[in-house]
Amino acid sequence: MSDEAVTVRDLRKRYGQMVALDGVSFEIHRGETFALLGPNGAGKSTTIEILEGYRDRSSGEVDVLGTDPGHSTLAWKAKLGIVLQSTAEAGTMTVTEQLRHFAGLFPRSRDVDEVIDATGLREKAKVRISKLSGGQRRRVDVALGIIGRPELLFLDEPTTGFDPEARRDFWSLIRQLKAEGTTILLTTHYLDEAAQLSDRAGVINHGRLIDIGRIDEIGEADARVPIVRWRDRDGIRQRRTTEPAALVTALAAEFGHEPPELEVIRPSLEDIYLDLVADDAAAESAVSETEEVVA
């Protein structure tokens, strides 16, 4: 058995003239939680749907649990759990009925009641899915994704529509699955979620992977340097420094009193990510400008 649950090499996808993926490569190790981050339309969902076997690729190599998703088998699908972006199904079954049915489709499924409890659906167990709120339906999606006891779990924006408490519950569920050895591929808009859950992350933009690494390594070293921000006569000032305490002390001495609106900011994953995507966009427009000049 390979150490990699997922291997992607130079993955490309074109829709007619539109290039959706332009040479993406990464691996996901067994047992790892990997987050795929990026703005809307960057290619996250295209990537995840190619790995799930829903889309064909234009070129490149893909291996998911030892199988090429382009030639999937039922035995291979039995090892996957897929939580798609939200769907609009009729929902005529109750939560329990739906889970029981799907449990029956998998060879070594989890206990239905356990999954209902783990996803916080106990009170809604006997309610038809069509009668649930958006967030509750999303819990059902997650429950259906894990009912088959997957080796590899795909979560495409799983917590959309969750209230903060539901997201915390979901996080602890994911940690539990991870502790059981499940490999997880997560896409999310919530960077705090990626920071909470994932071991590593890849940032995708305009169909290219612009960064990949451990969550505490994403972005350049500079991007992690703390920022000290304060107000003086000219307005808001900020400075990056590896010694924020020294700078604050100096500022206090300079002002002779509390510096107004003083903040020390340790860049969050979100800040780093936004910098990354903005830099990439700047680089992109710089390239297209030079091209225009040449033309």
Next chain:
Amino acid sequence: MTAVANDTDTSRPRAAARPRILANGMSRIRYEVKTYFRSPDAVFFTFLFPVIMLGIFTSAFSSSGDIVPARGEAGVSVGAYYLPGLVAAGLLLSGVQNLAIEIAGEKSNGTLKRLGGTPLSPVSYFIGKIGQVFVTGTLQVALLLVVARVVFGIALPTEPEVWLRFAWVFVLGITTSALLGIALSALPRSGRSASAVILPVVLVLQFISGVYLQFYLLPDWMQNIASVFPLKWMAQGMRSVFLPDSFAKLEVHDSWELGWIALVLLGWLVVGLVLSRITFRWIRKDG
């Protein structure tokens, strides 16, 4: 990975797959039947429709006297005359109309995408759909016959060999209809347009095939067109079951043509099977 390891990897699940496909198919049938009876659209426009039409025909023409095969011969009431056509219409509605609209909807609302991500074989899914049509079609015709007998006092055949004929026309008709429904579900571009695409096809077929209009009164060209499609033959088969043999002379070739009924329905069954197999996808891969 070596070739030997590859062999064992694929052959073992495959040997275990067949009973699994069947078991999943059975589980799908239960699921599909439950879904059907929880969908008000399906229950009203598919399940109860023939019963309602029988009620309308019987009441509307209650005073217009019997329909006779020839002058001076014994006839049957208008309700009794329309009963076989409505039984046939039930086959068409339960199969073609119900499945074509339902599957098109499942395609566009994400149901099929979700199922496509599970180890459910498309064969099990088909078993589920055909089983749903079989169960609901059987209940539908049972209800229709009970209402016809009890409410409208329409006499039903008593000879066992006629009921045997009913059984094969019904099984052949419902299976053909189910497969054609699966095949036709590929036609609508979206779930929302499905009714608009499918209903006219089904409605026109019912008018030209002798469900709402007496087939022997239709012009030849219309009869010829209808003869290409399966509903005309289902209706003819059901007339052979529910009408006295003296009515056979009203048919195009003065006979029930049971052999042709079997042949044409079998032909459409194969067409439906092949088309379903070719056109069915869990999702449009690059739509």
